Amino acid sequence: MMGGLVRSDCSSRRQHCRPRPDGRSYHGDEEAKDIAAPVASPRGRGPSGKEIDMSVRLNHTIVAARDREETAAFLVEILGLPPATAFGPFLVVDLGNEVSLDVAGADGPVHPQHYAFLVTEEEFDQIWGRIKDRGLTFWADAFHQRPGQINTNDGGRGLYWSDPNDHNLEIITRPYGG
Numbered sequence: 001m002m003g004g005l006v007r008s009d010c011s012s013r014r015q016h017c018r019p020r021p022d023g024r025s026y027h028g029d030e031e032a033k034d035i036a037a038p039v040a041s042p043r044g045r046g047p048s049g050k051e052i053d054m055s056v057r058l059n060h061t062i063v064a065a066r067d068r069e070e071t072a073a074f075l076v077e078i079l080g081l082p083p084a085t086a087f088g089p090f091l092v093v094d095l096g097n098e099v100s101l102d103v104a105g106a107d108g109p110v111h112p113q114h115y116a117f118l119v120t121e122e123e124f125d126q127i128w129g130r131i132k133d134r135g136l137t138f139w140a141d142a143f144h145q146r147p148g149q150i151n152t153n154d155g156g157r158g159l160y161w162s163d164p165n166d167h168n169l170e171i172i173t174r175p176y177g178g
Contacts (some may be wrong), residue, residue: 004171026151036148044061047178058099059099059100060092060099060102061101061102062102063075063093063101063113063115063165064104065103065112066105066106066107066110066164066165067108068091068103068104069091070164071164071165072084072103074163075103076093076106077130078130078169079093079127080123080126080127081093081095081096082094083092087102087107089104110166112162112166114168114170115168115170116170116172117172117173118175119171121157123171124157126171128159131161136149137159137161137162138160138161139159140160141160144160144170153176154174155171156172156173156174159171
């Protein structure tokens with residue numbers, strides 16, 4: 001058992017072995033029914049701004065890292081999140097919206113990816129403050145042509161910065177097209 005999770009056959013199954021809210025893992029037929037139970041579709045907004053039912057939601061993505069501990073700690077600190085939790089080969093950074101960044105050590109080169117986070121105005125100020133306090137370079141644009149600036153795209157604010165693996169991280173206060 002690791003951090004309240006039973007890891008008995010999670011690594012060999014294709015099913016997703018995440019902890020339940022009560023701390024137990026989903027294993028066996030009885031608990032599998034909990035996973036398959038119908039859930040109301042979440043609501044979201046399409047590109048036009050019209051409210052729509054969403055049948056697909058992101059649950060997690062794997063973030064490759066040269067040093068998973070350093071990367072998870074960096075994400076947690078800058079984004080102001082609770083400490084990452086170990087789950088098998090991952091350090092899970094919970095974003096608090098039913099989505100997690102599962103940081104995994106890379107066996108070879110890390111290919112930089114882009115991760116964008118929609119935040120409130122208050123969260124933006126806090127994250128931007130932590131970026132500046134750390135002396136990190138930030139840019140107003142994805143191609144890093146405007147250092148030390150933020151953007152005001154779509155009536156919100158946004159900025160980009162790099163993590164220790166050169167992943168291109170972004171915070172925005174308004175969705176693009178919104």
